Amino acid sequence: MSFPIVISNPPDASRDAVRTTCPYCGVGCGVLATPRTDGPPDIAGDERHPANAGRLCVKGSALGETVGLDGRLLHPKLRDPGSGELRDVSWSDALETVAGGFRRIIDRHGPDAVALYVSGQLLTEDYYAANKLMKGYVGSANIDTNSRLCMSSSVAGHKRAFGEDLVPVCYEDLELADLVVLVGSNTAWCHPILFQRIVRIKETRPEMKVVVIDPRYTATCEMADLHLPLKAGTDVRLFNGLLSFLAEHDTTDAGFVEAHTTGYAQALDAASTDAVNGFDLAQCAKACKVDRHDLHEFYRLFARTERVVTVYSQGVNQSTSGTDKVNSIINCHLLTGRIGKPGMGPFSFTGQPNAMGGREVGGLANTLAAHLELDNPRHRELVQTFWGSPAIAERPGLKAVELFEAIEAGRIKAVWIMGTNPVVSLPDGDQAKRALARCELVVSSDIVESTDTNAFAHVLLPALGWGEKDGTVTNSERRISRQRAFLPAPGEARADWRIICDVAQRMGYAGFDFSAPHEIFDEHARLSAYSNDAGSSGKTTDSDGKTGNEHIEGDVQRVFNLGGLVALGRERYDALQPIQWPVLAANGSEQCGTARLFGDRRYAHADGKARFVATPPRAPVHAPDGEYPLTLNTGRVRDQWHTMTRTGKSERLAGHVTEAFVDLHPQDALSCGVREGELARVSSRWGTMVARVQHGGGISRGSVFVPIHWNDQVASDARVGAVVNPEVDPVSGEPEFKHTPVRVDRFDVAWHGFSLSRHAPVLDGMTYWTRVHGTHFVRYELAGRKPLTDHNGWAQALFGIDDPHADWLEYEDRTAGVYRAVHLVDERIESCVFVSARPELPLPSRTWLAGLFGKGRLDDEDRAGLLVGQPIGKGVDTGPTVCSCFGVGRNTICTAIREQGLKTAAEITACLKAGGNCGSCVPELKKLLVDTELERLSTA
Known part of the structure; x- marks a missing residue:
């Protein structure tokens, strides 16, 4: 199905509203942002955007609370080699340092001695410029992205099956399906707008079925008809079993398989290797640790339902067998011919707002721009000819994990990191620290000054953030949307594409004279259509009438094609409405996007056929043992995003989950000697972290779950990346974030407590702390191993008070080990601290105390409540x-x-x-x- 592209003037729904796109997950929701002179912008969902039709999740709704300039990097900075201190410098000095440093290292050690590590937070235009610089001018493919950590297994699986990185379905298919299978995806929390689309259609059409396949019982399971809590790492066995079941019960589309696919016999043979005499359901159920009858019910549902969409996300991708997991899912859709038609197909939900845009322009180390391949000489020739570049990378570069290994080994001597925080997000995070500490030149383009990664940077370059930058992003259904600026550039911050082009020009490279993002988008669109026989041929003309390079002999066909978006010019680019690629140039003036792929049953392999891929089951590289008996799974919580540099600024987002936790089964907790509500240390062979124990009720025995968001800026020791093993999928290079052997031990402390204050406390000597942002305060959860003997002196030192006449309320019960203190200034609460030596004694409500910080003056009931440690009056404490x-x-x-x-x-x-x-x-x-x-x- 195709839809005409709509290019219109800005909407009149809100006179001053700017239509833009949310910067969080891959759903790609449309946002209406209205700037205000007296406060943060008003944020609303864009009813005209097809991804969300006006709805926003809580993170999107809170965007206006996250655009403040506190903590922002506003000026270029260089680190003094002697003192290690950062100092402000001019843009000219900073750019010369970066360009000169890269040029010197390239001249001395060759192009593979430098690298770029980029991000799905970049816009497509930024991504394009970075890829062009590294692969076409530096001549190295050492540019990889943090999207390697979340969706590269999908890329590899798509390419093996379809011949190109192609997502065949669209969001509408979720509503047309009669069965939606959610695999390794806590959709309710990680992609809530799409989850609610499924919920709404299920309410109107109850016969629609939803199956969730996930080791954990998550919020997504609440609306499922069936939950299969499979053993972590057994996804391939489960879908191989489904393939065998479909074949055994003759639930196949034999005509489709014969005419449009290859490799079926080999895939079925690999899927059946566990069975002695054909497929054995009981054996498969036992291997996956799921109920035999539930497994049979899922197989029967899949077999008898034509319209099936199988959604998968990080639970599938983030694995040492992630690519095989993807292909085992695709195999089942190919066998039944359930692909390329409404309401059916495999569907990868991406985690970042522009993970797809990065894939389009070759942001991964093993790809070229426009869905062309680095290991194909013909493709390299095509790209170099189009760019007119002096060089082209001749082999794939280093993927994320091996890239940082090469930095530590000294093979890469300069790295430029853009919009990401690898010290927190990479597995074996302490290795990333060691690598950056010994790197000759570390450059970071960022919007935040203080991050775990920026602590190692020699050069900091201030970039524009969401609301300030301008360009395009592509969501999970291949829909290109505009991110539009509605805030002024703060300080000296610049767009990432401009910083890249400035460095490139200072390195002596032509081809980077872009003056605006629409010019970069136009070159990106022209390259997608260049020598692509599905699009334009011969000469291509850009928006300013410039002629591109001549078409070269022999087209290289690929499905990715933006030929219909060539030569938009600034005005039509600025007004571009959301559209799904491919966008082909029509015979007339109308330009059309494409909702779903493979309706013609032709695929991107040379013979036009899809490939079944044999996926023999493989065990994870590292298995639990006596020393590390539990399996660590990592992921997101509902209201936070990545390393919290944006969401951490919002009090309402911070209120849902306030500190890092380790979720484990009560029986495992008993075996480990830890109790709910107390602190525990999580250890692996690679590192350790400390978190609060909880029993969420969704964890099976032998497994633990820890969220990914906390880092050294907001907690004393909560980087779970330091614990995660660095093994990767051999095909995709994606790390194993879902299966690390760990142990959980008591983290003994003499006391625990918390503080709220209008300024940051002095944390010297604190054993454990974690910070939570509030509107009028900063809150710290605290714990210490050294018993407190002088509570009053300790509390006043905590808040830096040395005034003997300070208005200081306090209560102490030495027998119970309880202490409460409050500092008042002009009858307004300035700071407070509550301590208990006994974990079983509850501390006061944080929510109640947070409300007191919003009052200009405390009344008598408030004072009395502070002394007794609980609110006085009904309804005062709203709770977590x-x-x-x-x-x-x-x-x-x-x-x-x-x-x-x-x-x-x-x-x-x-x-x-x-x-x-x-x-x-x-x-x-x-x-x-x-x-x-x-x-x-x-x-x-």
Whole structure:
């Protein structure tokens, strides 16, 4: 199906609103941003954007709270080699340092001695310029991206099966399907807008089925008809079993397989290797550790349902067998011919806003721009000819993990990091620290000055952030959308593409004289159509009438083609509306996007056929043992993003999960000697971290889960990347974030507590701390191994108070080991600290105390409550945040359930609004309904 491209003037729905795109996950939601002179911008969903039709998740809704300039990198900086201190310099000096350093190292050691490490946070135009610089001018493919860590297994799987990195389906297929299978994807939390599309269609069409395949019971499972809690790492066995089951029960499209695919016999043979006499369902269920009857029900559902969409995400990709997992899923769709038609197909949900755009322009170390291949001489010739460049990389570069290994080994002597924080996000994170510490030249383009990675940078370059930069991104369904600037550039910050071009020109390279992002997009579009027989041929003309290089002998056909977007010019580029590629030039003036691929049953391999790929099961490289008996799984929480440099600024986002945690089964906790609510150390052969123990109820025995977001800027020792093993998929190079052998031990402390203050406390000598951002305060969770003997002196030192006349309220119970202190200034709370030596004694409500910081003057009830350690007055303590969209706490919800007799999540929404926006808290609302009913029955 094709749709005409719509290029229109800005909307009149809101006079001053700017249409842009959310910078978080790969859903690619449209955003209406309205700047304000007296505060942060107003944010709303764009009803005209097809990805979200006006809806935003809580992270998107809170974007206006994250664009402040606190912590921003606003000026170029150089690190003094003697003192190690950073100092402001001019752009000219900074650029000359970068260009001169790279040029000197290239001249001395060759082009492979330098590298770029980029990010899915870059816009396509930034990505294009960086790729062109490295591969076409420096002549090295040592440019890789943090997208390597989340979706490169999908890229590899697509290329093996389809001949090109092609996502065949679109979001509409989720609503047309009769069965949606969610594999390794906590969609409710990680892609909530798409999850809510599935929920809404299931409510109107209850016969639609949803199956969740995930080792954990997550929020996504709440709406599933069936949950298969498979053993971590056994996805290939499960889908090989499905392939065998379909073949055994003759649920195949034999005509499609014969005419349009190759490799079926080999794939089926590999899938059946576990069976002695044909497929053995019981054996497969045992290997995957799932109930035999549940597995059979899933296989039957898949077999008898024509319209099936199989969604997969990081639980599939982030594995040493991630590419095989992807192909084992695709194999099942090929065998049944369920691809290229509405409501069916395999669907990769990407994690970053422009992971797809980076793939289009060759942001990965093993690809070229425009879906061309580095290891193909014909493709290299085509790109070099188009660029007119002096060189072209002749072999694939180093992928992310091996790139940082090469830095530590001294083979790479200069690295330029753009928009990412590898010290936190890479596996074996301490290795990344060692690598950067010994690197001759580390350059970082960033919007934040203080990150774990920037601590090692010799040069810091201030980049534009969301709301300030201008360009395009491509979402999970191949839809290109515009990110538009609506805020002024702060300080001396510049667009990433401009910084790249400035460095390139100073290195003596032509071909980087772009003056605006629309010119880069135009070159990107022309390259996609260049010598592509599905698009234009011969000469191509850009938006300014310049003629590109001559068409060279022999077309190189690829599906990726933006020929219909060539020569837009500035005005039409600025007004470009969301459109899915390929976008082909039509015979007339109309230009069309493409909703789904393979409707003609032709694939990108030379023979036009798709490939079955044999996927024999392989065990993870590292298995649990006596020393490290548990399996670590990592992932995201609902309201945070990556390393929290953006979401960490929002108080309402921070209120949902306030510190790093390790979720494990209660029996495993007993075996490890740890208790819920206490601190524990998580250790592997590669590193350690400390987190709070919790029993979320969704973890099977033998597994633990730790979120990825916390880092050394917000916690004392919570980087889970330091623990993760560095093994990678041999095909894609994607790391194994879901299967690291670990142990969990007690982390003994003499006391624990927390503080809230209007300024940062003095943390010298603190054993454990984690920081939470508030609107009027900063909150720290604290713990120490040394017993506190002088509470008053310690507390005043914590807040830097040396005034003997300070208004200081305090309470101490030496027997119980309880201490409370509050510092008041002009009857307003300035800071407070609460300490307990006994973990079983509850500390006061953080939510209640946070509310006191918003008051200009404390009343008598507030003072009394501070001394007794609890609020005085009904309804004062709303409890921990459940619905971040509307700021509704647990206590408020539970009280409404009890007092108003609420029975459903919809009734809670009608009463309190909770769950009425993005819906990602609805599973928690349902759990509170159950918990409250159980509490009533137990006290009846």
